[in-house]
Amino acid sequence: MNFLVPPSRDAAVRMLRTVLYADRLRAGRMRPPVGLIKNDIRSLLELERLLAPEPHGLPGLDFAAAAAWVERELGDPELAGLVRREAARDVSYVDRCLGIHTVVALRLAQAREAAGDDPSNGKEA
Amino acid sequence: MIQHGYAGKILRLDLTTRTVSTIDTAKYRRWGGGHGLGSALFWDLCKDKTITDGRHPANVCIVATSPFCGTIVPSGGGRSEVVGVGVGQDPVNWFTRSGFGGRFSTMLKYAGWDAVVIEGKADKPVWVDIRNRKVTIRDASTLWGKDTWATQIDIWNRVGVPRGVKNRWKDINDTVDDAMSAATDQGRTTQKPAVLTIGPAGENQTAGGCLLHDAGNGAGQGGFGAVWGSKNLKAISVLGTGSITVADPTALLKARVVMKQKYSSDVDRPDFHAWTKLGGPPKPLFMTASPTEDRRPQACQGCTSGCRARFSVGYGNESTCQETAWYIAAIRRVAKSAQEVSEVNMKAADIVQKYGFNSFLFQTGLHWLEHLHEIGEMGPGKRIPSSLPWEKYGTLEFAETLVHALSHRQDIGKDLAEGWVQAARKWGREKDLHDGTLQFSYWGMAEHGYDPRAELEWGYGSILGDRDCNEHCFNVIFTNVNAAFAYAIPMRLEAKELVDIVAGKLSPYAKGRPEVLDFGDGNMYSEAVAQLVRWHRHYTRFWKQSALLCDLKWPEFYNTNAPGNEGASGSSDAGEQVFWNAVTGDRLTFEDGVELGRRIWNLDNAIWTLQGRHRDMVHFAPYVYETKYEKGELFPFYMWPCRDEKGEWAYTDVMGRALDKKKFDQWKTIFYGLEGWDPKTGWPTRKTLEKMDMAFVADGLQAAGRLGAEG
Structure with a gap:
């Protein structure tokens, strides 16, 4: 069950921030035939978009590094825990990406609501 | 003697003297076509093979076809090869290559030419007008400064049927001598010419300068746009009405049918997950979701694949593969919807096509520029002066501003025009080459996506x-x-x-x-x-x-x-x-x-x-x-x-x-x-070359004191 306690406004603002380039989460996409393309992550929104299903490629993500980054940079141990839980499921890599996408998307919506951010706006609060 | 698969002549352009001559293809038959033909022509015609800048007037650039061009060989009929000394590499601009698809090579052969050799440097901008065997070097003063699409439309209007006019037959042979073959070529066509052109990135002789043809066919790597820019060559247009003889049409058709029946997916029961390169169903290779499902497949001439597409929305047409990936990560940062990601992405692809800019440089390079901006190295009043609007990173406006600057040698484009690794050194960022912040893996060129440490x-x-x-x-x-x-x-x-x-x-x-x-x-x-x-x-x-x-x-x-x-x-x-x-x-x-x-x-x-x-x-x-x-x-x-x-x-x-x-x-x-090369130097040896009937190459190396020692 995906349950996340809605964050406070202050916590939400931190969750929605864009971190410095130096603090980014290394990630990529497999896009044949071009190959593996850099797609570093600097915000919760970007993480959600990286993991969102699309027909022309697969997200490239180290789940353990992603969980650690969520905890360290976004200050969200609860989401990090759910990321670790989804990553530990005995299913395919793609299904684990989809599971993580679900909890990340949930947290993104919660954070936007708490921060008073317009969900139609891609920019962070 | 008929040379099946070949047009029989090579077109030689001396831009310095504005003269045109021909070479019999038979002399170069042993090299097959394409790259081999180009390398052999370069060896014979480039007077100074020590040059290390493709913009040197002595550089010789060759655009070559193969016997397959203009035939129904599956995924083999529509490509062209470009060779010559390049621009933007590090530490040396090697003799290099690029290629592109479309219909240029087929049209060139239908006009009677197996290759075009470009020598010298025009004193003013020119374009070359090929209508079968009739070749004219024309003034390009009104084309210079135009983007690749405007240039092509302008030439189509001059040579072919003007846009918006109902198709009509056009006679392009003034005399029987203009025909490729008097027996088979009536000199009539409804086609528009195939145009290969440069945009601003090439005119300004930048490392990102491409050769562009139609909407989405580009020769990107090697900086051949800059080579043409240095020669004041804006475009080559070709309109041909001839044909190519095939030695054994029955065998060709039979092999083509075998390809369909034995190796391709069953159209009634397609296996979308088959492990095959040739046998898959046609599939466009753009790298985001399609901006619309209202599209038609588009392919190089003779190809079974159709890796490009034409969309009803009017943008992103024929862009495919890498140029539809260069800006995605940035767009995702600010776009409000997946639809917007697709739209901006495909329009960003259009931008690099129009400027004739090699988006491959952005594959790893764009992240590096962003990094330099963010750590305070690049920006107004910074160590690397720049007024690029990074606050708009991810928008279409930023994409065009960036590509415009790099194509016109403006802002950071001044330094990047000579090559990105060269710019890194000039900017004091040598360490980025060591820690992988700038991943340009080979000869100053961007890592592709198949890392050399793995593949x-x-x-x-x-x-x-x-x-x-x-x-x-x-x-x-x-x-x-x-x-x-x-x-x-x-x-x-x-x-x-x-x-x-x-x-x-x-x-x-x-x-x-x-x-x-x-x-x-x-x-x-x-x-x-x-x-x-x-x-x-x-x-x-x-x-x-x-x-x-x-x-x-x-x-x-x-x-x-x-x-x-x-x-x-x-x-x-x-x-x-x-x-x-x-x-x-x-x-x-x-x-x-x-x-x-x-x-x-x-x-x-x-x-x-x-x-x-x-x-x-x-x-x-x-x-x-x-x-x-x-x-x-x-x-x-x-x-x-x-x-x-x-x-x-x-x-x-x-x-x-x-x-x-x-x-x-x-x-x-x-x-x-x-x-069979000298392991101490990596140079070819006489023994190895002579075994391949290439003593003339050994002689050339020996004369230069660079023949490999025998083991």
Whole structure:
């Protein structure tokens, strides 16, 4: 069950921030035939978009590094825990990406609501 | 004598004197076509092969076709090869190559020409108007400054049927001498000319300058747009009404039918997950969701694939593959919806096409620029002065501002115009080449997406050559295997079966030697891998870059549509040589083609040697040796067939390692030895060259004091 306690406004603002380039989460996409393309992550929104299903490629993500980054940079141990839980499921890599996408998307919506951010706006609060 | 598959003449343009002459193709028949033809012409016609800047007036640029162009050879009829000394590489602008698809090569042959040789430098901008055998060098003062699309429309209006006018027949032969063949060429057409042009990036002689044709066909790597810009050559337009003779039309049709019936997916029961290069259903290769489902497939002439698309929305048309990926990560940061991601992405692709700018430089370079901005190195009043609006990063406005600046040598474009690695040094960012912040792996060119620390044949082949090789021969293994791993679906071919099938195709050096495909830690500097790299270099130099079979479709090692999972390559019913012989009337074997590739590869190495190459220069960017390819850096695994300690084959993760510089250097000695080159210098030897009937090359190297010592 995906349950996340809605964050406070202050916590939400931190969750929605864009971190410095130096603090980014290394990630990529497999896009044949071009190959593996850099797609570093600097915000919760970007993480959600990286993991969102699309027909022309697969997200490239180290789940353990992603969980650690969520905890360290976004200050969200609860989401990090759910990321670790989804990553530990005995299913395919793609299904684990989809599971993580679900909890990340949930947290993104919660954070936007708490921060008073317009969900139609891609920019962070 | 009829030369089946050939037009028979090569067009020679001297832009300095504005004169036109011809060369009989027969003189160069031994080189096949495409790259081989181009390298041989360069060897003969470039008076100073020590030049190391493609913008030097002595540079000779050749655009060449192959016997396949204009025929129905599957995924082989519509490509052109470009060769000459390039722009933007580091530390030397080597004699290099690029290629593009579309209909330029076919139109060139229908006009009666197998290649165009461009020499000298015009004193003012010119364009070349080819209408069958009638060739005119025209004033381009009103074209100069226009983007690639406006230029083409302008020329279409002048040469062909003006836009908006109902199609009508046009007579283009003034006299019978203009016809390619008086018997078969009536000189009438409804077609618009095929135009190859440069945009602002080429006019301003930047490293990103491309050659562009139609909407989405570009020769990007090598900076040939800058080469044309330096020669004041804006465009070549060609309109042809002739035809090409095929030696054995029945055999050609038969092989084409075999390709459809034996190797291609059943249209009634398509297998979308088949492991095949040639046999898959047509599929556009844009890298985001389609902006609309209202689209039509678009392909190079004669191709079965249709990797491009035309959309009803009016943007992104015919852009495909890399140029539809260069800006995605940035767009995702700010776009409000997936639809907006697609729209901005495809419009960003349009921008690089219109400016004639090589978006491949952004593949890893854009992240580096963003990094420099963010750490305060780049910006208004900063150490690297720039007024680029980074606050708008991810928007279409930023994309156009950036591409405009880089295409016009404005802002940071002033420094990047000479090459990105050169700019890194000028900006005091040498350390970025060591820690991988700037991942330009080979000769100052961007890493492609198949990291040399994991996929050895791509990396080794690139650094032993002249550029990022961009030869997708083997990395379909990566794609097939890793997708199956990611989805946890059964492998269509287990590792042992796969390597056995592939090795069966690697004649002559590695046939039946599956160990050549083992990229495990214990085999990565082996004689076996050297044999694989040799095969890859030689195969591609002929079958891919001279015969001009499409890189994305050939070779086909395995095909799960076909009996025994055997792909078409080298097969007796639809192999490369079957098509070659049907078109030309030759009796070439598959191995003969690989051997021809070896000759061409040796000729190229002789040119590089004259340009100043020495084996000590043949090294990757420092980060390849000094940093590991970390798991999760781009993807969490890179599965490849490897042997375990018991010799059993299994798909194994080859991430998490760096290359060892000393061991790679020792591996080069093995490679040079197998090639018959001087291992101390990497230069070709007389003995090796004479065995290939290339004593004239040995003479040239000896005269320059750069002939390799015999072992």
